Amino acid sequence: MSAFHHRRRRGLAIVGAFAAATLVLGACGNSSDGDSNSNVSKSNTDNDKPGKKVVIGFSAPAADHGWMGAITKNAVAQAKEYKDISLKVAEGTNDVNLQISQVETFINDKVDAIVLLPFDGAAMTSVARKAMDAGIVVINVDREFDSPFAARSTVLGDNYGMGVSAGTYVCDDAKGDKNKIVAEIAGIDSLPLTQDRSRGFADALKKCGLKVNNRVAAEFTVESGEKAASNLLQAAPKIDYLWNHDDDQGVGVLAAIKNANRDEFTMIGGAGSADVMEAIKAGNSVLKATVVYPSTQAADGIKLARLLVQGKSMSDLSEIEVPRQLKLAAPVVTKDNVDTYLPSAFRS
Template identity: 25%
Template structure:
């Protein structure tokens, strides 16, 4: 995945003198900034901005995990200022302004719209606040980034769908693709990864880029696809995440159609649908390593420390090259490995998953 100097000279001596003065001022400013950061020690102020609350993960996992790790790293002395943008890019821009006004030392940012947030990231930098892009690669002068290998997520989904189709996976087999929002750069990477696996193996009869990752929109798109393609001709559905998979499966059920459907995020409802045989798979993304990496990078940046011991990778966006990064691997979650993933890692308990109508299905799978 993803620098410019402008010099204006009136005369050689003027440039030389200006450069000397500028270099001294710059070094002094930089030294003061580092000294200031280092002198803060554990008494730092971290801003945390998450993008939306329709997807269960952000409030249930990401926020508490990040806040917990920051407290651990700073002996409980750091403060975390939090806001959720509720899928509103303009609101998130205002939230960045508030964080700047409140003089946070570092900002962890999961962008609603990765491109639209660029000016806000620049504002933060101009105010001396370094930005850790979280989960989505925000445009602008970010200092660090952590996420998952997003193309691999799409490949994992595509491979799982082909496996579910088995011998039915031929070039004439028709599937529907329901991708994520165009404002989320991760969605484009999921889509690219999935296409790299599915193209030439099956026919993509209908494909949608779903606004705001909305389950309701996904439901409407699936209804439209069933009408356009014909329910007896749809062999499977690529859904980019679990929330949309829920809307898709509702539409499929209404049409009396049962086909394999993919997902992502291992949301509780998605895991329960997998147990019940309604959804074929999800992508399990262990949030703790991602959250821990964000917290570690944020604390290090706020304290003026190097990221070398944390960030082993680099990525580039359209506006920033070689950003220190942590990329976390993912797992295909099916009914066969629920115990070895989300239950073993403590994401959910058996009691969480095997409620009411799901208990008998859990029993059959040996989830007890």
């Protein structure tokens, strides 16, 4: 899902929830005066040089929208950058039982690592733990497992942060007017990521005295976005701001807006598709901003899996181990900065 939602090697926020040691960001650490008491390790600058062959199994949900398609595309492209990676890609599926069997096949094949974006994190936890118990490095992407023992490292987008970014944009634009009407079109309500996005949005709005006046949920698809938006627009004759969680379902949302002949509000997207960014740049629609949810999370997972199997660390950190968790930033893209993010955006 886009929801489940880009490229961001710009500014990874390290969330060392399980880190064994303090992470020091920035310059490599050994001081020039040769302080023998320093426990800052020397940075590894040879990470991209070919090393031990690494066999990685990759599984993700079906590419039923642009963001998810970009997840797999970017993972495959990243693996091709390394001659020492052999990538086994399972067919994308939204069937939890099938995805479990895919992971079991990887275990039986004795792969070195598994990069897994689960359709359902909770449902995939048990088989991921089975892989870890078998000595296979598991990288959990986007949708978290229920147990910290099910993955060596986890790469996440910042769903709560997406909501905060969208809400902060609304607050800044509203300029203290507490009478603004705010609407929200969420993704799949049963998913924790959707709940986190909505919670972050509501928390940010509270700080400027606003709240969500009208809310509906869709399913991260064009069809569901159009249906949900049609219902919302009928129920809300006046809107000032509309935050749509996902730019893929946003294609349908925009169709509904056009059909309803509504243009009195400012729309903020979510995920950061190229289509939305181009609309923001053109400045000829209700779309004025979108919040990035990186679609290169699995590509990051591929790189981390390779480092872990080869016994390497992240060269830009002083920490000698790959962190247990990486949480990526959720920047807001507007007309002012769209040219920075557009080249790495996915297509809806």
